[in-house]
Amino acid sequence: MAGLGGLRVLLLLAGLVAMANCQENSTAIPDNTPADPENSSDQPKPTAVPGNPTDQSTTGPPPPLCNYSGKADKTGFLFTFEKVTEGNYSIKLTELSTGESNEETVSLSGTNATHRVQNLKPSTDYTVHISPSKYQKLTCGGNLKLKTNGINPNEIEELPTDSYQDICYETEWNISTAVFDASSKKYKFCITPKNTDLCTNFRTLSYPSLNLTKWIGFEYLNPDNITLEVPDKLPAEINWCNQNDLKCEGLGINFTCHGPDTRKYKLDELEPYTKYTCSGVLYNQTIAINKTVTKEVNITCGDIKLVVKDTTAENVSIHFKWEASSQQCPKFSHHENLSYICSCSAAKAGPSKERSCKVPDLDPFTKYNCEIQPRFNDKPIGKPTENRDLLTKPGVPDAVTIKTHTQLENNAFRVECSDLEKSKWRGPKVLYRATITPGSQNEENKSCSFKFQDLSYSTTYTVSIVAFNGEYYGKAGQVKIITSSHTVWVLLRVLVLLSFSVLTMVAVLHLIGWWRTRGNKTATEECIGLNSASDAPPARERLGQGASDEQQHTVDMDLDRAPRGPTVVQRGGQKAVGSAQLNIIDSVTPVSQVTHGPETQRRLGGSQQSNL
Structure with a gap:
């Protein structure tokens, strides 16, 4: 019990001492005496803040005691703490104009402790709030309002440069748009002058207490x-x-x-x-x-302008004449390296340095898409002239090839030829024209098929067919045709020929008969003569039954051989009932020169006797 009583006495004494300290702090008067009497005219006077905490909480341990003052110093503030309980304190500075704030924690202890807050903005009003770190709700004597010093030229250093693109400065002041460099603990900011700032005194920094300028020379x-x-x-x-x-x-x-x-x-x-x-x-x-x-x-002179003045189309060529001009380059149209190429579809002409050209090797009566392309140093330049559809003049069509010719009648026939392709006409019209000679018959047709009739019989005709395109005739295709004879005349000729052939045969047969008759008579007379000379009777042979006395018996004798048999010849064209052949010697031989065989001499002798 005695121990507990002693402890109570000690606690009571401690409470009394604490109450006495609080009364002393509450009656303290802020110290407005300058910290440095020698510089009191230049430095702002520190502002003292009562040190009693404003928190009236009666629970927990007693709050720390703090008493401080502050003033502008260099690039910030200097705070002096006369009496402070050892511990960590939070210093918060807030700009009045923008509401921006920065805060830092410092460790304080003892009497007349100081602390500097630097790198603030020049000529700027701040509100200072200091409180123990463990008791953020407590304020050491309330908030304090302070203003930083103004900036002066000595506090800004221009940095050297090799590029002369920017003008850069370094300072401990927190200049707007400046970047803080932790290594040097300074702010760095740069300004880039424009070309419009050349040859002028360019204002690089402007603050109420400072206007910084720099001459911007050609190096920038x-x-x-x-x-x-x-x-x-x-x-x-x-x-x-x-x-x-x-x-x-x-x-x-x-x-x-x-x-x-x-x-x-x-x-x-x-x-x-x-x-x-x-x-x-x-x-x-x-x-x-x-x-x-x-x-x-790269000067292009705009697009050189070509104006076609004359266009002449022939059947196998097209001729152009034009003028060239350029507003941007008046003399360019006469440049020695300027040339032109004329083209009509695939056909080309040039390059030509004259303002005219002729496109050759074209097909007659054909539409071509033509243009003129300018060139410089053998390379196309600008745009060609607008495409123009031009038609060449008609030309000579191709030759006609006759395909067939057919005889329809004895004096009529048809001639056909191969039709030409469209491109082979080379003209506006498609017309075949046929002419037949001899005669004056002409035919025209769009297809190559012609019929000729009522012609002369048995006549040779020449048919010529040409292609006509409205302007020119092509080379003719020809064929020769012979008409046949008329049917009646053919029959008459046949009859005449047959009649003539029959008459000829009759005449020949009659001549042959006459010749034989004449030959037999001559042979008989010769035989009679021979019989007279030898006084031998004529030889007779037995005739067949029915022979008359008027019949003359002739014996076909062969001087070398025995007679073959009797031949009976009727006078007045009567038919012979027997046959005998007498070989007559063409040349008459005297009887005296004939040598007869024994049988012949016997017969001849008998015949002569009968005649006598």
Whole structure:
């Protein structure tokens, strides 16, 4: 029990001491005495804040005690804590204009402890709130309002540059758009001048207490910001379009160009439709600046305009005449390397440097799609003339080939030929014309088939067929045809021939009969003569039954052989009832010269005696 009583006494004493300290802090007066008497005229006076915590909570351990003051210092504030309970404290600064805030935690202990907050924005009002870290709801004497110092030129350092693209600065102040570098604990910001800022005092920084400017010379001229334009005309030019935006005088660009070869060209030497790479060196007055620009140049003179003045179509060719002009390049139409190619479908003519051409080797009466293409250095340029459908004049059609000829009657026949293809007519019309000679019969037809009739019989005709296209006749196809004789005349001729043949045969037979009769008579007379000479009676043979006395008996005798048999000849054309053959010697031989055989002599002798 004695122990518990002693403990109670100690706790009571501690409570009394704490109450006494609180009364002392609540009666403390803020210290407005400058921290540095020598600089009191330049430095802002610190603002003291009573240190009693404002929390009236009676539960838990007692809150820490804090008493501080603050003032503007360099690029921020300096806070001085006269009495503070050891521990961690939160310092929160909030901009009054924007409401932006930054907060940091510091460890404080003892009397007259200080802490600097730097890298704030210049000439900016802040609200300061300091509280123990464990008791965020407690405020050390309430919020404090402070304003940072203004910036001065000595606090900004310009950084060196080699590109002269940007102007960069470094400072401990938190400049807007600046980026904090943790390694150097400074803010860095850059400003890029425009071409319009050249040759001017460019304002790089503006604050209420500071206006920072810099002269922007030619070294800050950025070639990428130069706008160049190449007019499509000759002589060639390269214009600096945004040059007037600059405040500089006497500034220009001198160009040198390189073409397909290795030769260097001036702008007035450039040819159209040729690619060049032109490099320009900037100069001020006559002094070159170490800045260059590059521009590709290809002058096309717009599209050269061709106006066709005359078109003459022949049957196998088309002739053109035209005029060429260019508004952008007035002298280009007379350039020595300018030429033209004329084409009509697949047929071409040229290249021609004259303003005329003739497309040959065309087909007559054929529609062609024609155009004229300008060329420069043997390469097509611009656009050709508008396509024109032109028709060549008619030409000579192809020759006709006769296919068949057929006889319809003795004096009529049909002639047919192969029809020509459409492209072979070479003219507006399709007409076959047939002529037959001798005679004046002419026929025309759209198909190659002709009938000729009522012709003369047994006559040779020549048929000629030509193709006519309305302008020209083609080469004729010919055929010779012979008509037959008339049927009546043929029959008459046959009858005549038959009659003549019969008469001829009759005459021949009559002559043969007469000749035989005459021959027999002569032989009989010779035989009688012989019998008279030898006084021998005529030889007789027994005739068949019915023979009359008027019949003359003749014996076919052979001087060398015995007679074959009797032959009976009737006078007055009567038919013989027997037959005998007498071989008559064509040349008469004297009887005295004939040598007879014994039998013959006997017969001859008998015959002569009968005659006597």
